[in-house]
Amino acid sequence: MALTTNYLGLKLKNPLIASASSLNSRLDNIRRLEDAGVGAIVLPSVFQEQIEAEADEVSCRVDAYAESSPEAQSYFSGAIANPYGMGPDSYLNLVRRARAAVGVPVIASLNGSSRAGWTDFARLIEQAGASALELNMYHVPTDLLESGQVIEARYSEIVEAVCGTVALPVAVKLTPYLSSIGHFAEQLVGRGAAGLVLFNRLLEPDIDLLRMKLTDRLDLSEPEEMRLPMLWIAILSGRTKASLAASTGVSDVDGVVKYLLAGADAVMTTSALLRHGVGYMSTLVDGLRTWMEEREIASLDDMRGMMSWLRSRDQSVYSRANYIRILGHYAAP
Numbered sequence: 001m002a003l004t005t006n007y008l009g010l011k012l013k014n015p016l017i018a019s020a021s022s023l024n025s026r027l028d029n030i031r032r033l034e035d036a037g038v039g040a041i042v043l044p045s046v047f048q049e050q051i052e053a054e055a056d057e058v059s060c061r062v063d064a065y066a067e068s069s070p071e072a073q074s075y076f077s078g079a080i081a082n083p084y085g086m087g088p089d090s091y092l093n094l095v096r097r098a099r100a101a102v103g104v105p106v107i108a109s110l111n112g113s114s115r116a117g118w119t120d121f122a123r124l125i126e127q128a129g130a131s132a133l134e135l136n137m138y139h140v141p142t143d144l145l146e147s148g149q150v151i152e153a154r155y156s157e158i159v160e161a162v163c164g165t166v167a168l169p170v171a172v173k174l175t176p177y178l179s180s181i182g183h184f185a186e187q188l189v190g191r192g193a194a195g196l197v198l199f200n201r202l203l204e205p206d207i208d209l210l211r212m213k214l215t216d217r218l219d220l221s222e223p224e225e226m227r228l229p230m231l232w233i234a235i236l237s238g239r240t241k242a243s244l245a246a247s248t249g250v251s252d253v254d255g256v257v258k259y260l261l262a263g264a265d266a267v268m269t270t271s272a273l274l275r276h277g278v279g280y281m282s283t284l285v286d287g288l289r290t291w292m293e294e295r296e297i298a299s300l301d302d303m304r305g306m307m308s309w310l311r312s313r314d315q316s317v318y319s320r321a322n323y324i325r326i327l328g329h330y331a332a333p
């Protein structure tokens with residue numbers, strides 16, 4: 001039984017990856033994930049805002065000011081610039097310590113969205129010993145004058161800048177809000193991306209009607225949210241040279257299996273680990289092995305992409321034709 005998979009040119013003992021989250025900022029969790037059989041671990045992100053704040057000469061002057069001003073102190077060491085209580089130096093330290101602590105690949109995560117010198121930080125991450133780098137360009141295009149073309153060009157430039165800085169394999173955590181995901185994915189591969197993570201989960205605000213204000217609570221994902229990444233993994237599988245990692249909505253082993261059948265090289269999870277604890281990773285890995293054994297599937301290669309667009313006998317299931325069919329079949333009360 002071979003659960004091994006190739007992700008970003010790294011050989012993983014199985015396709016399960018603990019995706020980026022605060023959970024993976026603690027060495028004890030990182031070790032427990034390895035004990036539970038994880039294939040690889042993505043560290044939480046280091047953010048452009050943190051890197052720039054540290055690099056900015058002005059921040060030195062502000063520091064001096066901050067000593068005498070509690071407001072400035074709390075602003076510059078605040079939650080926005082430093083969500084995990086880690087500055088860039090402690091991030092590099094985390095990369096070093098995580099690599100020393102476990103044998104599985106440790107993927108660092110660099111998070112930023114505008115062009116600037118912060119992408120050079122990728123080199124320090126490489127020097128700290130990361131096995132690969134995930135790039136998250138979380139951006140909400142609130143500027144109505146900025147076109148999709150301009151935004152995509154900027155994303156591509158960032159990817160090129162990062163890929164040009166390091167020899168490490170780079171995966172891009174994609175947003176699903178693009179007009180042609182497959183085309184853009186290929187652009188990124190052309191700029192050097194070795195892998196794509198589908199998708200980044202945007203955290204939309206809600207409205208609290210009692211207090212009449214916006215709220216920004218983080219809700220963990222639900223299994224239904226798998227459908228969108230699964231669709232795009234199925235459409236891309238076998239048609240791009242990039243590795244494909246599925247992210248969002250895995251709650252049990254069925255979710256893992258579905259993503260693999262769609263064509264994922266790796267399957268990531270955070271919400272399930274936050275809900276059930278890091279030990280739940282072993283339930284997913286063991287469950288995948290059992291699922292394959294029961295069906296006498298000898299290796300992941302034998303099942304990966306079986307339900308992809310490329311290998312589907314009825315590709316219309318993935319297209320507009322199916323949309324029309326589904327609407328027609330729905331029995332309204």
Ligand SMILES: Cc1cc2nc3c(=O)[nH]c(=O)nc-3n(C[C@H](O)[C@H](O)[C@H](O)COP(=O)(O)O)c2cc1C
Nearest residue numbers: 019020021022044045136201221248249269270271
């Ligand atoms: C508490 C928490 C912290 C997260 N931190 C990061 C982060 O630092 N960088 C990042 O790229 N994604 C981050 N994510 C997103 C996850 O990596 C993942 O993409 C998302 O939760 C969807 O996967 P899931 O459905 O398995 O939870 C975070 C998610 C949660 C719940």
